[in-house]
Amino acid sequence: MGNLTREHFLDLETAPKQDLQKIIDTAYTFREVLDRPIKKVPSLTGRNIVNLFFENSTRTRMSFELAEKRLSADVINFSASSSSLTKGESLKDTVQNIHSMKMDAVIMRHPTPGSVLKLTRFVDATVINAGDGTHEHPTQGMLDMMSLHEKFGRLEGLKVGIIGDILHSRVALSNIFGLTTMGAKVTLCGPPHLIPGGVKELGVQVNHDIDEVIEWADALNVLRIQRERMGVGLIPSVREYRDFFGITAERMRNHKKEIVIMHPGPMNRGVEIDSVVADGGQAIILDQVLNGVAVRMSILYLLLGPND
Amino acid sequence: MGLSKYKGYLLLKNGKIFDPYKDRTITGSILLKNGKIEAVGNTDLPEDRTELDCTGKIITVGFTDIHAHFREPGREDKETLETGSLAALAGGFTEVCVMPNTAPVLDTPESIRFINEKAAGLPVKIHPIGAITTGQKGEGLAEIGEMVRAGAVGISDDGIPLANGLLMRYALEYAGMYGIPVINHAEDIKLRDAGQINEGELSTRLGLPGIPDISESVMVYRDLALAEFTSGRLHIPHVSSRKSVDLIRQFKLKGVYVTAEVSPHHLGLTDGAIRDFDTNLKVAPPLRSENDRLALIEGLLEGTLDCIATDHAPHTLEEKEKDFINAPCGMLGLESAFGMAHTVLTAAGASTLDVIKWFTVKPQKVLNLQTKQIVKGAPADLVVIDPRCEWTFEKENIFSRSQNTPMRGMRFKGKPELTIRAKYIFRATD
Numbered sequence: 206m207g208n209l210t211r212e213h214f215l216d217l218e219t220a221p222k223q224d225l226q227k228i229i230d231t232a233y234t235f236r237e238v239l240d241r242p243i244k245k246v247p248s249l250t251g252r253n254i255v256n257l258f259f260e261n262s263t264r265t266r267m268s269f270e271l272a273e274k275r276l277s278a279d280v281i282n283f284s285a286s287s288s289s290l291t292k293g294e295s296l297k298d299t300v301q302n303i304h305s306m307k308m309d310a311v312i313m314r315h316p317t318p319g320s321v322l323k324l325t326r327f328v329d330a331t332v333i334n335a336g337d338g339t340h341e342h343p344t345q346g347m348l349d350m351m352s353l354h355e356k357f358g359r360l361e362g363l364k365v366g367i368i369g370d371i372l373h374s375r376v377a378l379s380n381i382f383g384l385t386t387m388g389a390k391v392t393l394c395g396p397p398h399l400i401p402g403g404v405k406e407l408g409v410q411v412n413h414d415i416d417e418v419i420e421w422a423d424a425l426n427v428l429r430i431q432r433e434r435m436g437v438g439l440i441p442s443v444r445e446y447r448d449f450f451g452i453t454a455e456r457m458r459n460h461k462k463e464i465v466i467m468h469p470g471p472m473n474r475g476v477e478i479d480s481v482v483a484d485g486g487q488a489i490i491l492d493q494v495l496n497g498v499a500v501r502m503s504i505l506y507l508l509l510g511p512n513d
Numbered sequence: 514m515g516l517s518k519y520k521g522y523l524l525l526k527n528g529k530i531f532d533p534y535k536d537r538t539i540t541g542s543i544l545l546k547n548g549k550i551e552a553v554g555n556t557d558l559p560e561d562r563t564e565l566d567c568t569g570k571i572i573t574v575g576f577t578d579i580h581a582h583f584r585e586p587g588r589e590d591k592e593t594l595e596t597g598s599l600a601a602l603a604g605g606f607t608e609v610c611v612m613p614n615t616a617p618v619l620d621t622p623e624s625i626r627f628i629n630e631k632a633a634g635l636p637v638k639i640h641p642i643g644a645i646t647t648g649q650k651g652e653g654l655a656e657i658g659e660m661v662r663a664g665a666v667g668i669s670d671d672g673i674p675l676a677n678g679l680l681m682r683y684a685l686e687y688a689g690m691y692g693i694p695v696i697n698h699a700e701d702i703k704l705r706d707a708g709q710i711n712e713g714e715l716s717t718r719l720g721l722p723g724i725p726d727i728s729e730s731v732m733v734y735r736d737l738a739l740a741e742f743t744s745g746r747l748h749i750p751h752v753s754s755r756k757s758v759d760l761i762r763q764f765k766l767k768g769v770y771v772t773a774e775v776s777p778h779h780l781g782l783t784d785g786a787i788r789d790f791d792t793n794l795k796v797a798p799p800l801r802s803e804n805d806r807l808a809l810i811e812g813l814l815e816g817t818l819d820c821i822a823t824d825h826a827p828h829t830l831e832e833k834e835k836d837f838i839n840a841p842c843g844m845l846g847l848e849s850a851f852g853m854a855h856t857v858l859t860a861a862g863a864s865t866l867d868v869i870k871w872f873t874v875k876p877q878k879v880l881n882l883q884t885k886q887i888v889k890g891a892p893a894d895l896v897v898i899d900p901r902c903e904w905t906f907e908k909e910n911i912f913s914r915s916q917n918t919p920m921r922g923m924r925f926k927g928k929p930e931l932t933i934r935a936k937y938i939f940r941a942t943d
Contacts, residue, residue: 318790323836
């Protein structure tokens with residue numbers, strides 16, 4: 206076994222605290238590498254990694270690719286639109302074909318919960334979850350936690366509000382699992398029908414009053430509201446969502462409060478978050494992007510690199 | 514192990530002979546010859562007999578399953594009437610009612626006759642269930658009368674709920690004339706939406722869209738109210754939730770004649786088993802909570818639920834290997850049904866004889882099927898059960914053409930060891 210207690214990185218629900226801490230600690234080292242003029246280390250020289258994306262992604266795929274290249278791994282990219290999946294080939298065949306090209310690791314995104322776990326049964330390679338449907342997005346959860354850790358110097362006892370459509374968000378679920386494992390306090394805020402049943406069993410609070418949550422929280426993680434959910438019975442209108450849950454310039458002015466604002470991107474400016482807030486001094490949204498590369502380097506290194 | 518024909522005299526020696534219709538047990542032997550019962554109890558024994566020692570075992574009539582999918586015509590790669598029959602015999606069943614969701618759908622007298630003709634020579638008695646609406650489309654009533662005349666024993670649109678309340682009213686009124694039940698998969702499809710597993714803590718943890726228990730119970734209520742209003746014959750298949758059990762109890766207490774079944778997997782498994790996204794556990798209605806499971810057991814013990822039915826639903830490995838959202842619903846049921854149900858229900862206080870009734874007289878009554886007899890001259894239709902046998906359900910116990918069951922590796926108590934119908938004998942153990 207390598208530097209983590211697990212062979213794969215599939216979820217934050219069952220990942221032990223020591224692994225999460227180690228990923229964050231190691232990510233700081235790589236964060237420093239990213240600030241150097243020559244931003245590359247030879248840790249994964251000769252290792253082959255495939256980025257297998259069955260769902261559109263720009264930033265996560267780029268972030269992984271960059272992390273892999275900074276570690277000197279050999280990288281290939283595979284996306285569903287250009288693949289034979291459209292010709293009816295099964296996931297199993299696609300994956301096994303790619304795998305017979307001797308890959309050391311597979312980074313996979315797929316629209317179905319559990320599909321990445323399923324992949325581990327088809328291939329004998331290290332598997333990293335880059336988002337499986339509405340289940341988890343554990344590397345996003347790690348980069349959010351690293352960004353909070355960087356800002357506050359701790360996660361224990363930190364009060365984090367997660368705002369928006371929790372029901373359809375893999376980012377929310379990974380944040381909930383990771384943050385509660387690390388001892389942070391989490392409150393979910395959004396329209397009641399977009400907060401899943403049984404969520405309190407996960408050790409979080411629910412509060413539908415955004416202003417109370419802002420008063421309570423040290424940091425907010427503002428989720429993207431998908432426009433396709435507007436006007437199909439879930440969200441009456443942009444105006445109404447903004448009035449009741451939007452992180453607006455006016456709302457932040459009224460609170461006169463030190464609070465850290467995060468967003469996993471891509472943002473709908475003017476819907477869940479105003480530009481003034483997103484680009485303002487309280488936002489760490491661009492730090493999250495950079496930390497995303499560092500965290501992914503950290504996870505790849507701990508799973509594929511030399512053992513301690 | 515497997516199917517064979519016996520020749521000459523066959524003596525089932527010294528078992529407990531249980532007649533589930535008369536609720537009577539005697540100790541003794543049964544002598545069979547040429548597919549018929551030659552003698553029951555003490556009799557002069559012919560020299561040239563084969564003896565099977567049944568000491569400590571129960572001999573009773575073969576089981577009846579009123580809810581199975583044999584996939585013929587159309588998906589013979591999953592199951593056929595013939596392979597389904599083997600699965601049935603392996604589980605102690607000699608009589609099976611097959612659902613009409615085939616390709617084409619069983620919605621005409623011709624298709625009902627196709628099943629009856631194709632199944633005529635098989636070792637298991639197969640009864641077709643016809644569709645309620647043409648093509649299971651929920652738009653217009655199928656030729657119900659003609660199908661009943663051709664041998665259909667009930668009507669159902671199987672997994673497709675009849676959403677149109679007016680059409681359900683008509684179906685209950687019209688089918689009532691023929692004395693057959695309407696079997697409606699009770700689910701509000703809008704409340705189910707894109708749901709995959711029971712809505713609760715686990716669906717939240719796994720990020721899988723949930724199916725709330727009320728998506729079943731609101732439809733159960735509608736159907737119960739329509740049954741009361743029309744005095745039609747309603748049968749509710751595979752009840753999965755406490756709320757539905759409560760509603761059925763209320764209506765039965767009011768004197769409304771309805772019947773309901775429960776599947777062995779809903780009696781024995783909960784959604785908690787789905788932790789690692791095993792598609793073999795994906796089933797409709799979904800496995801629910803422990804609270805629901807306990808309500809189903811209580812419901813059966815008190816008579817709110819009438820019988821056990823398997824919902825045997827074979828699927829190919831290729832289809833079950835798909836990701837969770839794209840994999841089809843359903844699991845095998847026939848081979849493991851008695852083992853699972855007997856294990857769970859005897860632990861909950863039922864007797865082995867109660868469990869036998871839920872597999873024989875009770876389901877037969879739901880569909881008005883012909884009583885079987887254990888008397889001289891009656892056709893041989895028997896199962897020999899070892900109620901104390903503890904066994905592990907394995908691949909070798911599966912005789913279906915498909916393999917989709919989450920029960921492999923599970924320990925059961927109680928096993929149907931021999932199934933006999935006419936001249937056929939099926940040995941479930943070596």
